[in-house]
Amino acid sequence: MPSFLHQRTLQTTLSDPYHPLSPPYSSNSQRQISIFSRTGLIVLFSLMLILGVFMPWTGMPQGIFSVTKPSLSKWRQYTLAQAVSFVAKNGTVIVCAVSQPYLPFLNNWLISIVRQKHQDKVLVIAEDYATLYKVNEKWPGHAVLVPPAPDSQTAHKFGSQGFFNFTSRRPRHLLHILELGYNVMYNDVDMVWLGDPFPYLLGKHDVYFTDDMAAVKPLNHSHDLPPPGKKGRTYICSCMIFLRPTDGAKLVMKKWIEELQAQPWSRAKKSNDQPAFNWALNKTAGQVDLYLLPQAAFATGGLYFKNQTWVQETNGKHVIIHNNYITGFEKKIKRFHDFGLWLVDDHSQESPLGKL
Numbered sequence: 001m002p003s004f005l006h007q008r009t010l011q012t013t014l015s016d017p018y019h020p021l022s023p024p025y026s027s028n029s030q031r032q033i034s035i036f037s038r039t040g041l042i043v044l045f046s047l048m049l050i051l052g053v054f055m056p057w058t059g060m061p062q063g064i065f066s067v068t069k070p071s072l073s074k075w076r077q078y079t080l081a082q083a084v085s086f087v088a089k090n091g092t093v094i095v096c097a098v099s100q101p102y103l104p105f106l107n108n109w110l111i112s113i114v115r116q117k118h119q120d121k122v123l124v125i126a127e128d129y130a131t132l133y134k135v136n137e138k139w140p141g142h143a144v145l146v147p148p149a150p151d152s153q154t155a156h157k158f159g160s161q162g163f164f165n166f167t168s169r170r171p172r173h174l175l176h177i178l179e180l181g182y183n184v185m186y187n188d189v190d191m192v193w194l195g196d197p198f199p200y201l202l203g204k205h206d207v208y209f210t211d212d213m214a215a216v217k218p219l220n221h222s223h224d225l226p227p228p229g230k231k232g233r234t235y236i237c238s239c240m241i242f243l244r245p246t247d248g249a250k251l252v253m254k255k256w257i258e259e260l261q262a263q264p265w266s267r268a269k270k271s272n273d274q275p276a277f278n279w280a281l282n283k284t285a286g287q288v289d290l291y292l293l294p295q296a297a298f299a300t301g302g303l304y305f306k307n308q309t310w311v312q313e314t315n316g317k318h319v320i321i322h323n324n325y326i327t328g329f330e331k332k333i334k335r336f337h338d339f340g341l342w343l344v345d346d347h348s349q350e351s352p353l354g355k356l
Helices: 038-054 073-077 080-087 100-114 129-138 161-167 170-179 247-262 273-284 308-313 329-338 344-350
Strands: 092-098 122-126 143-145 183-187 191-193 207-211 236-243 290-292 320-322
Touching (some): 073 143, 080 122, 122 129, 247 273
Parallel strands (some): 092 122, 092 183, 122 143
C-alpha cells in the first residue's frame, strides 16, 4: 500500500517576513522604526518593489502566504492493485467507472450506498484525470485511473463510439480484480440503492446478474439464465454484476473481451458492451455457474419507472433501481427528481465527496 495514503499534510508556520529588516534590540539601540513613520513606509514600499521585480506575484508560490494543498499528481502512480487492496472489505470491492460529467450521478449513487453502510468498499475507476484528482482530493484512495485514459471527457450518448470506448474497458478492469483474488460488484452510477443487495447474493455462484427485460416475472421466477430472445441471445443487463474470483467468472470476462473485439463499434452497428456480455454468458453457460437475481429487488428502469401497478404490488421488495430505458443526461436527472430519487440536492452532506 502506498505510504502517501497514511501521511498527514504537514503545515508550517511562517516566520516574520520583516524580521531581517528590524535591528536587534539593545538598551543602546536607536529608537525602532515605526511602520507608520515616513521611514517605515519607505522601507515597506522598497520591500514590495523588490518582491515585485524578483518574485512576480503571478508566479509566486502560494505557500508564501497560505498552506498549499498536497500535490494530487501522486495519484497517477496509484495502481488498481493498490486501490483494491486499500478499499476492499472482507475480500469484496464495489466498483463503478466514471468520467467527469457523471460526477453528480456518482454522488447520488454514493449517498444511497452510505445509507446501506457499504461505502467503505467503493472504488471509483476514473476515466479521466479530472475525476481521479477530484475524488481523491475529497476521499483519498477511493479512485484510480487505469491507463490509457479515454480521450474525450464529455458525457457520451448511448450508442456512440465514445460510449462504446468507455464501456468496453469494463471487463478488463473486472478481470484484473478477479485475478487479484477479490469478489467484485459492478454498478453503473445511474443506479440508486434502496436496500442492501448483499443478502441476495445467495450461494457460491460464479456470476450474478439482472434481466434487462421489462416483462413482469412471477415473484418466484427461476434464477437460471433466461432463454434467448429474437436476436438469438439473452437480454441481461451489464450494469449490475457480482463476480466471485472463480475460474468460471474469469472465463466469462475473457469471453466478454473477445466478443467486444469481434464486434467493434461502427456507424452501421453502433454497438455497445451489453450484447457482447450476453453472448459471453450464452456461450459459456454450460461451463459457468450463473445466477439471475430476483426481478422485484433489482428492477430495470423499463419496469420500475413505467409500471406503477407493479411497483405498488412489489412495494418493500426493491433493492437497486436502474435509471435506464431513457437516454440523455438531463432526462435521467429529471426522472430521478420525479420519483424522489435525486438525493444530491438536499443530502450531499451524506456523501464522502460532500457537495461537488
